[in-house]
Amino acid sequence: MIKKITSLNDFYKIIKNNDVVLVDFSSKFCGPCKLQERELEQLDRQYNGKIKIISIDINEHPKIAMKYGIMATPTLMFFKRGKRIMFKSRTQGRIDRFIGLRKYEQLIGPINYLISL
DSSP: OOEOOHHHHHHHHHHHSSSSSEEEEOOOOOOOHHHHHHHHHHHEEEEEEEEEEEEEEEOOOOOHHTTOOOEEEEEEEEEEEEEOEEEEETTTTTEEESOOOOOOOHHHHHHHHHOOO
């Protein structure tokens, strides 16, 4: 089950105390965010506890959004043992986030890679 973040403490505690965390920065008024949630629920079922998926509404927690430079929703970021993960992109160089709707199939590769580390 995707955990909805209700406090800054929860956010930092989860990131620090879990091996792999996928953070969904979203907004309740964002149509693509609702579609993203379905994709993340499918991932949550597939990985069954191997990763932690959390969702944070940037309108309810603007400090976190500002800290991580979130300018659009949905935005996905990965953390491993408390550290933000950077990925190589063929078109964008090094990135630390996926902006816009990402399908289940697009997220399997990064997740499997992080689990294997």
